[in-house]
Amino acid sequence: xxxxxxKLSRDLWHHRGQVLSIAAEVRSAEALxxxxxxxRSAGGITVRSESAGTILFLPERSGRMVxxxxxxxxxxxxxxMDVVVDALxxxxxxxxxxxxxxxxxxxxxxxxxxxxxxxxxSAFTKRSALGVEEQRVNVVIELPGSVAGLGxxxxxxxxxxxxxxxxxLTVPVSSVFRDExxxxxxxxxxxxxxxxxxxxGARSSEMVEVISGLVEGHEVIRYPGAGMENGVLVAR
Numbered sequence: 001x002x003x004x005x006x007k008l009s010r011d012l013w014h015h016r017g018q019v020l021s022i023a024a025e026v027r028s029a030e031a032l033x034x035x036x037x038x039x040r041s042a043g044g045i046t047v048r049s050e051s052a053g054t055i056l057f058l059p060e061r062s063g064r065m066v067x068x069x070x071x072x073x074x075x076x077x078x079x080x081m082d083v084v085v086d087a088l089x090x091x092x093x094x095x096x097x098x099x100x101x102x103x104x105x106x107x108x109x110x111x112x113x114x115x116x117x118x119x120x121x122s123a124f125t126k127r128s129a130l131g132v133e134e135q136r137v138n139v140v141i142e143l144p145g146s147v148a149g150l151g152x153x154x155x156x157x158x159x160x161x162x163x164x165x166x167x168x169l170t171v172p173v174s175s176v177f178r179d180e181x182x183x184x185x186x187x188x189x190x191x192x193x194x195x196x197x198x199x200x201g202a203r204s205s206e207m208v209e210v211i212s213g214l215v216e217g218h219e220v221i222r223y224p225g226a227g228m229e230n231g232v233l234v235a236r
Contacts, residue, residue: 047072049075051075052077053075053076053077054075054076054077054078055073055074055075056074056075056076056152057073057074057152058072058073058074059071059072059073059074060072076152078146078150078151078152079145079146081143081147081150081152082117082140082141082142082143083101083103083114083140083141083142083143083156083158084138084139084140084141085138085139085141085158085160086124086126086136086137086138086139087136087137087139087160088134088135088136088137089123089134089135089136089137092119092123092137092139094162094163095116095119095139095160095162096116096119096162097115097116097117097118097119098115098116099115099116099160099161099162100113100114100115100160100161100164101113101114101115101116101141101158101159101160101161102158102159102161103156103157103158103159104156104157104158104159105155105156105157106149106150106154106156107149108148108149109156109157112143112144112147113144114141114142114143114144114158115141115142116139116140116141116142116160117140117141117142118139118140119137119138119139119140120137120138120139120140122137123135123136123137124136124137124138139160141158141160163202165201165202165209168201168209169209169210169211169214169215169216170207170208170209170210171185171207171208171210171214171220172206172207172208172220172222173203173204173205173206173207173208174222174223175220175221175222175223175224176198176200176208177224179195179197182197183197183198183199183200184196184197184198185198185213185214185220185221185224186220186221186224186228187214187218187219187220187221188218188219188220188221188234189218191233191234191236192231192232192233192234193221193228193229193230193231193232193234194230194231195229195230196213196214197213198210198212198213198214199211199212199213
């Protein structure tokens with residue numbers, strides 16, 4: 001008797017699955033019957049979006065059956081776009097929400113300023129143009145409303161302001177070198193070279209802040225050579 005009950009139970013579950021499958025087919029047929037072939041060929045079936053926006057992408061352009069849950073288009077609002085840039089993980093340590101961002105790469109970009117919204121907490125590996133694997137972090141930047149001409153997936157150039165001080169003295173990074181454990185420059189005083197230790201502050205890829213050792217108006221050698229010494233006459 002136990003074996004019989006088990007067999008009956010299995011048969012019932014099997015028939016129940018068949019009933020559910022047939023019911024799904026009936027619902028699908030009812031949906032297709034809302035319009036006939038002629039109506040579908042002439043005007044298609046109206047599909048309404050849950051929100052207003054602009055069509056950004058059509059995954060499939062040819063006519064075919066669409067499966068349940070399969071996207072037929074991607075819709076977004078161009079008035080609420082963010083810019084996502086990937087920064088080196090060591091640079092991302094200095095990036096904070098609220099920092100100003102300057103744009104370049106298209107006409108009118110100089111007049112637009114964004115703000116860092118947030119820095120993603122997880123890094124990923126990306127191969128550089130030189131073939132070097134780098135750890136990078138996505139930085140999400142918010143735009144000041146709608147930007148004319150800028151669309152989804154566009155390429156832009158960005159500069160994130162991580163440090164800003166008014167009225168600072170700067171010299172090219174290429175002017176500074178290490179000498180006996182101190183940062184040093186070759187200044188030009190009375191047409192002769194003078195080696196001067198300097199105190200440095202914040203720096204970028206091109207310029208470095210000088211907080212001691214020089215004053216405004218001092219000339220420095222931009223690319224000091226190995227043979228330069230104190231007192232050498234500078235030809236002009």
